[in-house]
Amino acid sequence: MEFLVSYFINCFNFSSPRWAVFSRSLVAIFGGYALATSCSLFISQLLLNSVGKYQAIHIGLLFSFLVYACAAMWVFSVLNATKAWIDIIKANVFFAVATWLLMQFTGANS
Amino acid sequence: MKDNFRQSMKWFHTWVGLIVGWVLFFMFLTGSLGYFYQEITRWMEPERPFIEHNVSNEKLLDTAQIFLSKHAKSVDEFSIYLPNVRDQNLRVAWREPAEPGKKRGRRQSHIVDINTGDKVESRATGGGRLLYRMHYRLHYLSTKVSYWIVGFCSMLMLLAVITGVVIHKKIFTDFFTFRAKKGLLGWLDIHNVLSVIALPFHFMITYSGLLFFLFTYMALSTNLQISDDEYSELRKEIFPRTAQIESKNQAADMLDISTLYQQAKRTWKTDELLSVKVYAANDNNAQVRFVRHETDITYNPEDQVLVNAITGEIIPQIAKKYTVSGMIHNGFFSLHEGQFAGPIARWIYFFTGLIGTAMIASGLILWTTKRKPKQMKKPNGPDFGYRLVEQLNIGTIVGLPIAIATYFYANRLLPVDMAERSAWEANVMFISWAVLLIYPIFRPANKAWREQLQLAALAYMALPLVNILTTDKHLINSLIKQDWGLAAFDMTFLVIGCCFAFSAYKYKALQVNKKVRKPAIRHGSRQVTKQKNKQNEKDERENEGLLNLQQANKGNS
Numbered sequence: 001m002e003f004l005v006s007y008f009i010n011c012f013n014f015s016s017p018r019w020a021v022f023s024r025s026l027v028a029i030f031g032g033y034a035l036a037t038s039c040s041l042f043i044s045q046l047l048l049n050s051v052g053k054y055q056a057i058h059i060g061l062l063f064s065f066l067v068y069a070c071a072a073m074w075v076f077s078v079l080n081a082t083k084a085w086i087d088i089i090k091a092n093v094f095f096a097v098a099t100w101l102l103m104q105f106t107g108a109n110s
Numbered sequence: 111m112k113d114n115f116r117q118s119m120k121w122f123h124t125w126v127g128l129i130v131g132w133v134l135f136f137m138f139l140t141g142s143l144g145y146f147y148q149e150i151t152r153w154m155e156p157e158r159p160f161i162e163h164n165v166s167n168e169k170l171l172d173t174a175q176i177f178l179s180k181h182a183k184s185v186d187e188f189s190i191y192l193p194n195v196r197d198q199n200l201r202v203a204w205r206e207p208a209e210p211g212k213k214r215g216r217r218q219s220h221i222v223d224i225n226t227g228d229k230v231e232s233r234a235t236g237g238g239r240l241l242y243r244m245h246y247r248l249h250y251l252s253t254k255v256s257y258w259i260v261g262f263c264s265m266l267m268l269l270a271v272i273t274g275v276v277i278h279k280k281i282f283t284d285f286f287t288f289r290a291k292k293g294l295l296g297w298l299d300i301h302n303v304l305s306v307i308a309l310p311f312h313f314m315i316t317y318s319g320l321l322f323f324l325f326t327y328m329a330l331s332t333n334l335q336i337s338d339d340e341y342s343e344l345r346k347e348i349f350p351r352t353a354q355i356e357s358k359n360q361a362a363d364m365l366d367i368s369t370l371y372q373q374a375k376r377t378w379k380t381d382e383l384l385s386v387k388v389y390a391a392n393d394n395n396a397q398v399r400f401v402r403h404e405t406d407i408t409y410n411p412e413d414q415v416l417v418n419a420i421t422g423e424i425i426p427q428i429a430k431k432y433t434v435s436g437m438i439h440n441g442f443f444s445l446h447e448g449q450f451a452g453p454i455a456r457w458i459y460f461f462t463g464l465i466g467t468a469m470i471a472s473g474l475i476l477w478t479t480k481r482k483p484k485q486m487k488k489p490n491g492p493d494f495g496y497r498l499v500e501q502l503n504i505g506t507i508v509g510l511p512i513a514i515a516t517y518f519y520a521n522r523l524l525p526v527d528m529a530e531r532s533a534w535e536a537n538v539m540f541i542s543w544a545v546l547l548i549y550p551i552f553r554p555a556n557k558a559w560r561e562q563l564q565l566a567a568l569a570y571m572a573l574p575l576v577n578i579l580t581t582d583k584h585l586i587n588s589l590i591k592q593d594w595g596l597a598a599f600d601m602t603f604l605v606i607g608c609c610f611a612f613s614a615y616k617y618k619a620l621q622v623n624k625k626v627r628k629p630a631i632r633h634g635s636r637q638v639t640k641q642k643n644k645q646n647e648k649d650e651r652e653n654e655g656l657l658n659l660q661q662a663n664k665g666n667s
Contacts, residue, residue, distance in 0.1 A: 033330075036328070036331075037328065037330050037331045037334070040328065040331045041331060041334065041335065044335065051433075051434075051435075052433075053336075054340075054343065054344040054347045054348075054433075055347070055433045055434070055435050055436075057331075057332065057335055057336065057344065058344065058347075058348055058433070058435045058436070058439070059435045060331065061324055061325075061328050061331060061332070062321070062324075062435060062438065062439065064324075064328050064331065065265070065268060065317065065320050065321075068265065069265070069268050069269050069272055072269055073119065073122065073269065073272065073273060073276075076118055076119075076121075076122045077115050077118040077119065077122075
């Protein structure tokens, strides 16, 4: 998967620093948003049985902006744009899988 | 990005702050004014009467009730707002029956003259409400587009706040450092002090600002998890409402509100009263709620008394139940809006908001100050980007306050019977802002700064004067009537004007200083030059030490 991503990114000439910043901005905005969402799903599954469905969702959402901010900071601190893409996609996949696993465990039907 | 984390964050902080800095400045300034939106509206409706001292609550309630029985006979739910610290007039409000196809009817709100009991007809104006709504709803754009723009800017603000903390290892030491008259370093220190002094406020206001539209921004997450029906249940759990009081459709005679008020007075043992709300008026189920303080999340059931309007008995109330996360959410709302704040807390809110505004301004100025020496050496003059930032700085940091002053001028000077009057007040504001943004293009930066500062001083100092010439609600009269709300407003204009005049004077003095100093160095003896050089070197070293955190980090790690 990492190979595919780096191939895709190499198609565009991202060697110019401007492109790199643009590329990073895209990861920060969209990848960060996706991460904030997947993380909120994870948190709400984690808390589902202890505080009830609605509050669990709400707590997940309350954290989303902080997750978003951290993701953006992460994107702009790693060595290069390719790594930023890969890291954010990895984190997204991690939270998606973890949420799915938790759903099997909690027996949530949504 | 850069060699190490802190260095990358420094770069990130710079650019995150810059790209939407001017929008953030606009949001912070109009938002700070929002803490006084009722006071602003009152000033902008000069037809309203002056404060009346020593009128009993009973008389006020009677006046309001007579007014309502004349003008809102068939309405079954209405509110009475008594004169208070923020708004010294008696006000009544109700909602008209909904027109077919609409969810809710139009809200009517009228000022009642306490002496005559008549409706006060004021000029059409957007008032403070329009001004403060701009800080989250912008203007001219559709609601949805504005919310997303504001959300994007707030997110960048949140990032700027967090990265700002991260890049400052010595946040405590920096707070006590101020190197005045050192150009770049001076601005850096100002920026640091303004940021640190109100750091909790900056974080709270930005984060809570985002929370206001949490369910709009993060709609993807809720959509993935729950259906629309469940979503409205979720909202009810987070924002609990008191049960709706329905009318039974059996006409009944209500007791007078002033009679019912005695119950509340006996419970509270004081004669404080902020507002009264009547539910299901003239019905068998009629109830009246007396409120003595704005409560918000600091919800104190003792601040409200609910009375059966037919029998006059007190109805025990069930406190709203919040979930923990709901409490946090609503708590942030209360902190953001500061509705509970008394006069002193309100001024603190206002000043902290201004500190935030100044923090953004100093950050923007810092960006140009840092790049100035390099840009000035370029053979073709400064880059386009540099010029653009400089012009936007002048046009916004000084231009926007002037534009807000023209909003007040428009209120006093536009013809009272003008069509679309309240829309034109805002148009005037944005047109003058546009002019002030364009003006610096044609002037050298130094002169543009100075001239706009002078203009700002003039604009604010002349406002009370225009007020004297156009209305009878001016400073002298309001002082005589001891109407401190109105008087404070005019005096604030004067103080702001003086602040601008002072900065214009200071700015000029600094410019003159620079001009005088340069020849002195050239013609001075060699020794002096040497000393100066040493001093300069030392300055530069300090400069590097602070600005290149990278080096500092290497030393530390």
